[in-house]
Amino acid sequence: MESKRYIVILGAGESGTGAAVLAQKQGFEVFVSDAGPIAPQYIKELEDAGIAFEQLQHSVEKIESADEVIKSPGIPEKAPLVKKLREKGVSVVSEIEFASRYSKAKTICITGSNGKSTTTMLTYHILKNAGMNVGLAGNIGQSFARQVAQSEHDWYVLEISSFMLDDMYEFKADIAVLLNITPDHLDRYDYKLENYAESKIRIIQNQTEGDVFVYCADDPETIEILKKHPAVAVTYPFSIKEELEKGAYIKDNQIIIKLNTEQEFKMTITDLALQGKHNIYNSMASGIVAKVLELRNESVRESMGDFKNIEHRLEHAGRITGVEFINDSKATNVNSTWYALESMTTDVILILGGVDKGNDYSILKDLVRQKVRAIVCLGKDNKRIHEAFEEDVEVIVNAFSAQDAVEMSYHLAKKGETVLLSPACASFDLFKNYEDRGDQFKAAIKNL
Template sequence: HVLELSSFQLDDIRTFRPNVAAILNITPDHLDRYGYRMDRYVESKFRIAMNQQAEDLLVVNADDPHSREWLSSHPVQSQLKRVPMPAYPAEVLEVDGHRFDMSQTVLKGPHNFFNAAVAIAIALHEGVAPQAIQQGLQSFRNAPHRLEVVARKGGVTWINDSKATNVDAVRYALEAMEGPVVWIAGGTDKGNDYGPLRELVRQKVKALICLGLDNRPLHDAFEDIVPEIVDTRSMPAAVNEAARRAGTGDTVLLSPACASFDLFENYMDRGDQFRQAVHGLTAQEQAAQPDEHN
């Protein structure tokens, strides 16, 4: 079984013991739950290893400062493997002496290359043949709401990254974008510090479509560097505003940096509504085109 566990779930574990555990990165998120103390959030994340034994494996990001600091004073019982961030962009990913061709995969961005490196390291540890791993890399398709390309129309690419509910996830998404970006963001702010995004936003974002009940934090963070900021309170409105501003070669990126609970049931509902609105938009465009066979 493979489980993805949030800090909320890890807070409640008592006897749970994974044979292999991985902590990919630790960046500020859900700090309202942890009294706005990063050390408490880090402690919650490392509960995943609390019951591991010497024969178990914990994989961590070798370049994550919070993991390094925690482990320096909280040794674990399990085997510890540190995986560094790989070079990006690159056509070859090298893990534990094995080389894997990344040129034919859909994985884009440094974060996805790192995720692949961790998955490869775990698969090799579990005895999976490198050839089978290569086949898996080439057949992999992104899950919904994670840099999911939902449409390409009129020279514009529409990407659903609704799962990006914190600043670090948005940073990874923006790093993976090529060309100008119309960015749809907003929702329930969790005490976000948008500072780490400013340079990327300055370089890549031509317009920011705010989608939330309270968009003031986004205005405060970016109104001096984004040429145009628009407020919306529904997904169809956000998609329509983005369509008006996106041109050939642009990407419309839904990557909210916030929780979804102000306007949506959850991040999946938010992403599903985005996909539906985009498809409705493209359907309207197709309906407006003359039938060349008539």
């Protein structure tokens, strides 16, 4: 009799624990290893399921003897343990890749440097409201593996990061969406945008002529990488700059979606729940997916008009004596901050900073000159922000906690202005994650 195959899972967050639950259900011998501390709820879950695990260490010999390793997206390829596994020829895959082997569901996979969480949530909202049996997973919500193990759906909307794509090989998206490619996480890609673009375009790998690919025709990096890796699937571009024969475009202040000559979907831009140029792109992408699935126009319009955006993404966080506070803690790269500033209609006190991932701040300079009166740096090392903007704003100050940043910003702001937390950086220097940063920001506003 064949012995049970042995699977090791590196990282015991939502993704890793979900993978462990699914692997056990599929009859594998499972061992979970995390170099950091494991959150109490996941420890309890692993213990209750009788799954072996370790925290605060990696038992290298135990890990190297695995038939396959499922790796958390947060662990870089250059980590010594991953290098060792690769050298030994051990298969290393992502949780999404592993879970897809045991799922008959169809997938809508959304990636991009900016807007993927919003577009994933909006797409899920549209499909759910239309009565489809749909799950939400990937970089958001419950892990794909956990849902495949416990509550299989007909469709999944998956938010897919470049880190996940790097460890996906056989997986195929039935509908792939690529929103944009702008510099992000370049520290993981040898500081080369072309390496990062190669990672992003993996969203269309293994697609066939029966699948669908949705992309932004206005994004130069996307167009460039598609020359190198042309799509095999049926393609639907979207643009706010030109009318398209098929896909989505803007005309007379309306989004128009046309997949064939017979049928058109129209919706006035001002009726969209999500406002701002970047959100028109997000709404177009979600709208195309909805029409590919032949959902009724009335249902799609209703969902695109009543959608509530995710927490920590341009979230209204309070108004005190005429000063508006906006929590955009999820803006962990420069481009996200550019989009946030672009959508501001008042003068701004901007809270920036954190762990700098090789940021090029030059793309923010014009908007900072136009809209930002002062910058409050929230991070341990703010030197690069000072250097980047010292000639563009009169005031740049340093804060080392959310409370300090909020108090300083409030004193600097005038009535009718906006305090915008849109850091352009990761949060790991002072906070657990971007959610913690946003939560502390909101708590500090309540304390004013």
